[in-house]
Amino acid sequence: MRALLDILAQVFRSIGANKLRSFLTMFGIAWGVASLLLLVGLGEGFRSGQRRGLAQLGTDVIMIWGGTIPAMPNQHTGMRPYKLTLDDADAIRTQAPHVRNATAFINRGDLKEVSEFSSSGGSVMGVEVNYPEVRHLPIAQGRFLNADDLAQRRMVVVLGQKNNKLLFPGRPSLGAFITINGYRFQVIGVAEKIGRGNNDGDNQRIYLPLSTMVELFPMTGDNIPEDSISSIQYQPLTPDMNETAKAEVHRIVGQRHGFDPNTKDAFDEWDTIKSERTVGLIFTAMDVFLGGVGIVTLALGAVGIINIMLVTVTERTKEIGLRKALGATSRSILTQFFLEGLLLTGMSGIIGILGAAGLMVVLRAGMGNNQMGFDPPRLVPWSAAMALGTLTLCGIVAGLYPAIQAANMEPVEALRKE
Structure with missing residues (x-):
């Protein structure tokens, strides 16, 4: 030593x-x-x-929107647009065994929201009860929409964190009322802040029952079904089954809208699992x-x-x-x-x-x-x-x-x- x-x-x-x-x-x-x-x-x-x-988007989310159907595979002439519908969402929930959860919504950014104190122009979303199960949407105050809200087409809304501040600056919002394009809605909940930094798009949303949205503010456009929706977003049984779940969804949508589900150009979608x-x-x-x-x-x-x-x-x-x-x-x-x-x-x-x-x-x-x-x-x-x-x-x-x-x-x- x-x-x-x-x-x-x-x-x-x-x-x-x-x-x-x-x-x-x-x-x-x-x-x-x-x-x-x-x-x-x-x-x-x-x-x-x-x-x-x-x-921040959600866990294992796959998003699909309405698309265009080419007249022939791999050709982009004579494209025929199609919109997803509420029946498509129901069919996915019942006919896709490898999909554990699916939710549909309508998203419109051309509606005007007004309170007695201020106004806002964020997007308005008609959503289903299970929306927070698929997408990340924690509630800070009050509650989210429930089955009775949808079944009875109630005039109630949940405010995004930024919209809550814009419509009710420094004032309580729960139980208060706002108008959306002249229709009166009661505030039943306020969402927590979503995302980080200055990306406030998700925080400037207003959520109301999808049934109420279809009745008062349906999708606009020519030759589209009355129950058209903006998007269907779903989760596979497990992350490893994302491709299997997508194949099932493609088959269902293709059959319901009359085109070959193997036509990849017909689908507008984003697989967050694959992206990750x-x-x-x-x-x-x-x-x-x-x-x-x-x-x-x-x-x-x-x-x-x-x-x-x-x-x-x-x-x-x-x-x-x-x-x-x-x-x-x-x-x-x-x-x-x-x-x-x-x-x-x-x-x-x-x-x-x-x-x-x-x-x-x-x-x-x-x-x-x-x-x-x-x-x-x-x-x-x-x-x-x-x-x-x-x-x-x-x-x-x-x-x-x-x-x-x-x-x-x-x-x-x-x-x-x-």
Whole structure:
């Protein structure tokens, strides 16, 4: 134990005797480690932000809208438009075994909402009771629509968070009344804020019973059914069954509207499950690339440490010869130079990891969680583990090779070296 402490003392004296060289060597390694962790952390921030953004829409949601039917496959002449209907939604719920939930709604942005205090122009949505089960819509005050509201076509609304502030600035809204294109509705609930940043589209909506919407504010246009709706949004039984569920929905819609369900151009849809997977693959590839770049950077830093240690061995050749002539063993010489290389690498890596973690904490405190599509970078455990593992390997190589060179010196030849 005493011998090991003496060797460590010699290692630190050697590092301290060449302060500038040691600093520059350690800075290169620390910079490489910090860069690796920051780049991977930024990538994970984007990945997390995208996931959070999709989660604001709902869980495992597939959205389908009315589309156009080409006269012939892969041709875009003589296109015939079609609208989805309430019967389509009912058919999907009863005839698609791999769909666990489906909801229909009408969305109109040309209606005028007025309270006794102010007015607003956000979109008005006629929705079903199960809308919050498919789409993300938490309620902050009051309640959401229920089955009686739809069955009795009640004149009630739920306000989005931003619309609540616009229509009732600084005043209570529950139980109050608004008019939509002259029709009087009572406020029964207020939704929580949805999304982050300045994206207030979802927060400027007003929700009323779909049955009331069909009666008072149906879809407008020429030659469309009376029960036309804007969209049907559904969830597969499990995320892995998204393609099976889509095939079933395509078959139902195609049969009901008289076209081949294999005509992909006839469907206007968005599969958020597929989008999330694609985003995940992109960021996984980015992480692999950045991890590879980081490993190469650390390997180059290890080469630099090997060069520095070889220079150190050359400079201290006579010292090594003298120590061996006085009885120092090859093992003690090897241990000293090995520990010196390992300590240089290890301390550099720890400084890099702590520096990156500190910078991420500062960025998180400064940015918060309000940036749309982007979360603050965070220290990813696997990247830190990879950095430590690579540093350990580099430190062993960087310390062992020069140490072997020093330990193999013959005392007489070392003393004669100029």
